[in-house]
Amino acid sequence: MPSPAKPVLAALRKYLILPKLIRLSRSAPKNRTVAWDRYWAGIARTGARSDVLWDSGTDQELLGYRDILQRHFDPSLPVVDVGCGHGAFSRALTAFSPQVLGVDVSAHAVARARTNRRALRVSATWPVT
Numbered sequence: 001m002p003s004p005a006k007p008v009l010a011a012l013r014k015y016l017i018l019p020k021l022i023r024l025s026r027s028a029p030k031n032r033t034v035a036w037d038r039y040w041a042g043i044a045r046t047g048a049r050s051d052v053l054w055d056s057g058t059d060q061e062l063l064g065y066r067d068i069l070q071r072h073f074d075p076s077l078p079v080v081d082v083g084c085g086h087g088a089f090s091r092a093l094t095a096f097s098p099q100v101l102g103v104d105v106s107a108h109a110v111a112r113a114r115t116n117r118r119a120l121r122v123s124a125t126w127p128v129t
Contacts, residue, residue, distance in 0.1 A: 033105040040108035046086045046116070055088060062092040069096050087113025 029035040043050075048057030062069075073079065073096045081090040084102030086109055093100045104110050 036104070036106040037108050040085070040106040040112065043086070043108075043112070046088065046112065052086065055086070059092050062089065062095075069093075073097060084113060085109045087116055091117065 029038060043052060045051050046055055046057075050057060075097050077097065078099035078101055079093050079097040081087075081093060081100060081102045084090045084104045085106075087102050090100050090102035090113065102110070102113055104113070
């Protein structure tokens, strides 16, 4: 029979993170643009095994939207990827439109997107910082 103390300790561990989160939130920038720019400035890797929590390094997210994109996108019109981050989704969208414009509030994210674009030779652009 499992010890009743183990579930209690597991539950307590979850709550012990709260003081740390409160300390971090107090020191975090209140300006969202500054906060995102600091975040992207600290990212060392993108793609598979990246420092970006939501970056799987695969096209799985785009593949989930493929049918909808093919039905509703007009390839003669540009696509705008708002909050593009490092541009992975913007680059993937070039399969559906010859003109993709990535926009992000973080200059560091836009710079990374531009660097990745040159390395991969895709047609997406990131003119806005």
